[in-house]
Amino acid sequence: MMETTVSEKKNSVKKAKESTTRNLAIGMVLFVVAVGVIFSVLSNKTNSHVAIPSSVSATDGYGIVFNKDAKTRIDIWEDFQCPHCREFEDIAGNYLNGLIRAGKIKAVFHPMTFIGPESILAASAAACTADNGKFLDMHTALYNNQPGSENSGTWTNATLKLLAITAGDTSKRTQSCIDAGKYTKWTNNVEADAAKKNVNSTPTLFINGVQLNQAHYLDLAALKKDLAAAGVK
C-alpha cells in the first residue's frame, strides 16, 4: 500500500513536470508565431526614412512621376518580371511613352516586386536611371530583355548596370546607384502602397483613378479611346 502511494506520488510529480515542459514548448511555438507576425507587419509597412528617387513622393503612392502638372493621369502597377506586363509593354509601350514624352499625360509608374528578388533589383535599377532622366528607356530595355523564367539569376546588379548603359544611361552616378542597391528599400514602399490600393494583379492601369477595363490591356485601339475620353488629345 505504502509503495503504491510513493510510486503514485512520483508518477504525478513526473507528470506535472512533463506537462510544464509541454506547456513551455507550446508557449514557445506561440511566441515565435507572434514574433513572426509582428516582424512581417513591421517589415511590410511603408517607411518614410528610406532613400527615394527624386520624382517620387508618398502622395503619389511612391511611384515614379512624369509630367506632374498634366491633366490626365495614368497610374501603372507592374512587375518587370511579369509576362503580362511585357505583353502590355509590347502593345502599348510605344504609344504611352510617346504621350509621356510629349507631356500629354501625367504618368505614375509603380514598379512592384512581389515576383521576387530580381524584381527588386530591376525596380531599384530602373529607379536609379529615373534620377538621370532615363527611366522610360530603361523601362523598355528591361521588358525587351525580360528573362524567360522568374528569378533565374539573369538579372543581377552587374547585368542591370550593362542594361542601363545599353538603354543610354552611361552616367557613373547611375552605375554606383545600382551597385549600392540605393532604392531596394523604396520598392517595399511601392509594394505596401499597392497593397493599400487593392492592386491584385499586374499590369494594373488606372486612368484618372479608374481601373482600365480588363479587355483593354491588350487592345491598343480601346486604350486610345479610353485615354481620349479622359482628355488626351
Add this chain to the structure above:
Amino acid sequence: MKPGAKIQPWLTLIGRILLGAVLILAGYLKVKSPAEAQMAVRAYKLLPVTIANLFGLALPWLEMGAGLLLVVGLAVRYAAIFGGLLMLLFVGAISQAWARGLSIDCGCFGGGGQVAAGHTKYLQEILRDLGLTLTAIYLYRFPQGKFGIDKEDKEIELEPKNDGDHSE
C-alpha cells in the same frame, strides 16, 4: 481493445505529418513572399483591404506554428481544430470565388492573385482542402499517435477510463 486500435496511433502519426507538413510548406512558401500572400488574400474580395493585408501577413506564421505542433505531436487536438477550421475557411473562400466567377489562384502555396479566365483550379483545390479537413477531424478524434510529445498525456487521460468509464 477494438480491432484497429493498434493501427490508430500510426494513422494519427501519418495524419499529423500530412496536415503538419502541408501547413508548414504552405506557410513557408507564403512567408517568403509576403506581398504576394497579401495579394492572394485581397483577390478573394472577401475582406476589407486593410484586414486582408494583415491576414496575408499573419496567416503564414499561424500555419507554420500549427504545422510544427502537429509534426512534433504537441497540443495535437488544438492544432487539428485550427488546421481543420482553416481548411474549411479555404473551402468556403474558394467556393465563393468560384460562384462569383472570379478568376484567381487560391494562393495556398504562395502565388495567388488573379489568373486568366480558364486557368482556375477550383475543384482540385476544394477537394484537396476537404481531404485535409477530414484528416484534421481524425486528428481531433484520435490525437494520440506514435512519436508525439503529447503521448505522455495518454496515460493521464486513460486513467479515469480504467475506473469503469465505458467510453470507446
